Amino acid sequence: MQFETIILGAGAAGMMCAAHAGAGTLVIDHAKAPGEKIRISGGGRCNFTNLYAGPENFISKNPHFCKSALSRYTQWDFIELVDRYGIAWHEKTLGQLFCDETAKDIVAMLVSELEAAGAALQLETKILGVSHDRTTFRVETEHAGTRRTLTAKNLVLATGGKSIPKMGATGLAYDIAEQFGLPLLPTRAGLVPFTFPDGRFKPLSGTALPVRASADGPAFEEALLLTHRGLSGPSMLQISSYWQEGQPIQIDLLPGTDVLGQLKARRQSDGRRQLRTVLGYLLPAKLADYLSVEWALKGNMADQSDKALEALAERLTEWDLRPAGTEGYRTAEVTLGGVDTEALSSKTMEAKTVPGLYVIGEAVDVTGWLGGFNFQWAWSSGWAAGIAIRNKA
The missing domain is CATH 2.40.30.10 (Translation factors)
Structure with missing residues (x-):
C-alpha cells in the first residue's frame, strides 16, 4: 500500500499535519480513538491555546528554533479555525483558552479537517518496524491481526513523548529518530x-x-x-x-x-x-x-x-x-528534551540528513509552559510540516 505521506501518531500535532499535508496521507495510531490526550486535557475541556503564546513561553536547548513555526501559524490562526467550527470557548486566567463544552469538539474538528484534506486515519495499528531505502519509507504494521507493509515518500514522527504511559505513551519517536541517526537530548518529566x-x-x-x-x-x-x-x-x-x-x-x-x-x-x-x-x-x-x-x-x-x-x-x-x-512520567503533562532541534529545519520540521523525515510536536526538544502553550506548539509545528509536504508534492 503506497502513500505520499505516513504520519505516526493521531494526536494534536499528527492530525494538524495531516490536515495540511493533503491527499495521499495516512495517519496511524495504536489507540482506539484519535486525540486521546486532547480528550482528557484541561479537565475534559482542552486548554487548546493561550492568548499570549510566544517563543518566551518555551524551553529548548535552542530557544530560537520555535520562532519560525509559532510566527507563521499563531494562536490567532487556531482560534479562527475553532470559531469556524462554531466551538464555543472562554478565557480563564493568564490567557488560557478552554472549550465551553468538551475537548471532544477539538478532536472532531481535527478529524473533519484531515478528512476534508483527503487524508485517512487508521487506528488500533501497531508499528512493527520502520526502514528507508533513500527514496521510500517502509512501515511494517499490524492491524486487525493482519500484517502489512506501507510505503511513503514522507514519514512524520508525531507520537509524542513518554508522559502519561497509561495512555499508551512510549519513546517510539525517539527510537525511530535515533535509528535514522538524529541526535537526542536526555528526556525527563515536565509539568509534574x-x-x-x-x-x-x-x-x-x-x-x-x-x-x-x-x-x-x-x-x-x-x-x-x-x-x-x-x-x-x-x-x-x-x-x-x-x-x-x-x-x-x-x-x-x-x-x-x-x-x-x-x-x-x-x-x-x-x-x-x-x-x-x-x-x-x-x-x-x-x-x-x-x-x-x-x-x-x-x-x-x-x-x-x-x-x-x-x-x-x-x-x-x-x-x-x-x-x-x-512523580515522573506517570502524571507529567509533557516530556522535556527529545530530538535535538539542530537536526531539524525550523521552517519545515524536516530532518536535515534524512530527506522526507519530519519530527513534530512533543517529540522535539521544544516544551511549553503550562496553559495551552504545548498545544500551540503542536498546531504550529504540525502546520509547518504539513505545508512543507504539500508544497513539495
Missing part, C-alpha cells in the same frame, strides 16, 4: 508535581494558596497545592520544567505583600496574641500551624524583636525546599 520523603506534607493535603515560585528559571505567580505526596498546583508544575534533581526550589508564600510591614503592624495591634496565631491571619490555618512547629515559632507578638520579625519575613518570602524528586 514534586514529591517529598516520609509524607512530609500529608497533614496539609488539600491546602492551597497563591504563591510565587522559582527553580533556576523564571518565577511563576500561581497557585500551590499541598498533597499527601508533596507539592502540586500550577506554580509547582511550571517550575518543575526548570528544576534539576538535587536542586532547591524557592517559594514566596505571600507574593505582593509587605510581610515585614504587616508583622510589625500586628505587633502593635495584636501584641498579646501568640505569633503562631497571627501567622494564621496571613496563611491558611493548617499551614500556619505546620510552619510554627517546623520553624519553632514561640512567644507573643509583643515579644518579637525587629530582627526576629525580619528573619520570619524572609522565611515566608523565601521558603527554601529541596524535593526528593517528581
Whole structure:
C-alpha cells in the first residue's frame, strides 16, 4: 500500500499535519480513538491555546528554533479555525483558552479537517518496524491481526513523548529518530508535581494558596497545592520544567505583600496574641500551624524583636525546599528534551540528513509552559510540516 505521506501518531500535532499535508496521507495510531490526550486535557475541556503564546513561553536547548513555526501559524490562526467550527470557548486566567463544552469538539474538528484534506486515519495499528531505502519509507504494521507493509515518500514522527504511559505513551519517536541517526537530548518529566520523603506534607493535603515560585528559571505567580505526596498546583508544575534533581526550589508564600510591614503592624495591634496565631491571619490555618512547629515559632507578638520579625519575613518570602524528586512520567503533562532541534529545519520540521523525515510536536526538544502553550506548539509545528509536504508534492 503506497502513500505520499505516513504520519505516526493521531494526536494534536499528527492530525494538524495531516490536515495540511493533503491527499495521499495516512495517519496511524495504536489507540482506539484519535486525540486521546486532547480528550482528557484541561479537565475534559482542552486548554487548546493561550492568548499570549510566544517563543518566551518555551524551553529548548535552542530557544530560537520555535520562532519560525509559532510566527507563521499563531494562536490567532487556531482560534479562527475553532470559531469556524462554531466551538464555543472562554478565557480563564493568564490567557488560557478552554472549550465551553468538551475537548471532544477539538478532536472532531481535527478529524473533519484531515478528512476534508483527503487524508485517512487508521487506528488500533501497531508499528512493527520502520526502514528507508533513500527514496521510500517502509512501515511494517499490524492491524486487525493482519500484517502489512506501507510505503511513503514522507514519514512524520508525531507520537509524542513518554508522559502519561497509561495512555499508551512510549519513546517510539525517539527510537525511530535515533535509528535514522538524529541526535537526542536526555528526556525527563515536565509539568509534574514534586514529591517529598516520609509524607512530609500529608497533614496539609488539600491546602492551597497563591504563591510565587522559582527553580533556576523564571518565577511563576500561581497557585500551590499541598498533597499527601508533596507539592502540586500550577506554580509547582511550571517550575518543575526548570528544576534539576538535587536542586532547591524557592517559594514566596505571600507574593505582593509587605510581610515585614504587616508583622510589625500586628505587633502593635495584636501584641498579646501568640505569633503562631497571627501567622494564621496571613496563611491558611493548617499551614500556619505546620510552619510554627517546623520553624519553632514561640512567644507573643509583643515579644518579637525587629530582627526576629525580619528573619520570619524572609522565611515566608523565601521558603527554601529541596524535593526528593517528581512523580515522573506517570502524571507529567509533557516530556522535556527529545530530538535535538539542530537536526531539524525550523521552517519545515524536516530532518536535515534524512530527506522526507519530519519530527513534530512533543517529540522535539521544544516544551511549553503550562496553559495551552504545548498545544500551540503542536498546531504550529504540525502546520509547518504539513505545508512543507504539500508544497513539495
